[in-house]
Amino acid sequence: MSTTMLDVTLHIDENTTHDEREQLRDVFLHKNGVMTADYRDDKPHLMIVGFDPEDVTSIELLETAKNRGYHAELIGL
Secondary structure (H helix, E strand, O other), rough: OOOEEEEEEEEEOOOOOOHHHHHHHHHHHHHHHHEEEEEEOOEEEEEEEEOOOOOOOOHHHHHHHHHHOOOOOEEOO
């Protein structure tokens, strides 16, 4: 793993519960290359994932959310 870390913000279209957001966060944290995954309950449609681009891509992270049944998009800041 390199020392490079990028952040990506995912917008989840569905209304999710706190527990569903926790589960999705845990899925991200178990992926190789993911260093952080966080959300705020006051902004339930957003999740920020910190990752090493040498190990995982933002598209793979997007696909992870979609594979869990969510409609999601990457947000560029």
